Amino acid sequence: MNRIKKSRSLAFKGLLIGSCLFLPSPSFAGDFDELITLFGAFKGGPGGDLNQDQMVNYKDVFLFALEWKLRFTIIETTSPAAGEGGVAITRETILRFDRPLETATINSDSIYAKFAGAKLAARLHVGPDQDTVTLFYEENLPPSSLVRVTVDGDLLKDFEGKGVDADGDRGEGGIGTFDFETLTLSTIPGTAVFGRVFASEFSTAKGTTQEVNVPLEGVRITVDGMEDIWNTTTDNMGNFTLDPAPAGRFFVHIDGRTVQSASIDGVVTDTTFPDGPYYPFVGKAWQS
Known part of the structure; x- marks a missing residue:
């Protein structure tokens, strides 16, 4: 995310222009005279004789503060x-x-x-x-x-x-x-991506109490933007090879909705999208 921060207030000697405004009496001298001089030469703001009365004084500072306080959506x-x-x-x-x-x-x-x-x-x-x-x-x-x-x-x-x-x-x-x-989608000869896809839930190995991963067969994997060209499907052991594969960083979607069955609480059950149980459709960023 790109965050843009803007200051909405300026501070001068004894004077805050922004959410609050403190102005001394016009009869004050010394520091306030210096402030008026500074204000008249203020760079980046509408300083100077704002009310066009041929003088730069506390009235112009007040008008400046009002204009500065105007808030525009950013x-x-x-x-x-x-x-x-x-x-x-x-x-x-x-x-x-x-x-x-x-x-x-x-x-x-x-x-x-x-x-x-x-x-x-x-x-x-x-x-x-x-x-x-x-x-x-x-x-x-x-x-x-x-x-x-x-x-x-x-x-x-x-x-x-x-x-x-x-x-x-x-x-x-x-x-x-x-x-x-946007990312570059190009291939380099010999570049491939391979791996395995498992169900999120474990299963108990036959004859033991040990929990093991459950490979998913039939998961479809596609490269974003090139779905009809760069795609693959997992085998009965959950293995897949994407060959060729884009070079560098790219994005894929792993579609578990194409799986035909699932082991739920140890019972093999048919999966049907969208009405029955099914595995999700997940987006990922990969690097080759």
Whole structure:
């Protein structure tokens, strides 16, 4: 997850601008005069003669504090994180905001992902608290690719009707982007992955009280994004070989729903998906 933290307050000598505001009387001198001088030259903020009365004084500090206190909704976290690599091509994109959004403004113009300059078709799902948006892509993401996610804060509004601070400049609106890279799906001759699949429950060895693993026959294993090409099935001893296999890190799904029978409390029982007992469908990251 990518967490973005922003400070919402600034401290000057004896003055806190943010959630609270403490201003001395305008008749005070000394340190307050120094504060006014500092405020007039403040970099990165709207310092100076805000009320345009040809003076920089405590009134301008007050106006500055009010403007600083205005709170705009920000992007709090993203998944994948900005700059993340090796992202599964079946993975969704999640955006979490620090305050609820106006759902009517959530659409493919205000939030979208692009690859090679073209938008990726995706369904936008809004969380129950209206502060989370998930992009479910209609097709697998392209492998070995840079994907850019864009949030248009000029179009996307929060529950108060204000534009989302998407670019992180502490102002209303703006366009923010972040990139991530999908994993590489390529093979190297001679690369294979092999192993065994067991049931999660143990069985008692015949004639003993010793508990032993139960191999599962008929489990289907597929590589995400290449299910029709890279797949294998376990034999009667639970063994499998995936050959060829992708080089490096890749993602698979282990489908126990294809198993025909299971040993439940020592009794062999037929497995039927979805109405009867069955083994689960599990996703894993593997490294070859």
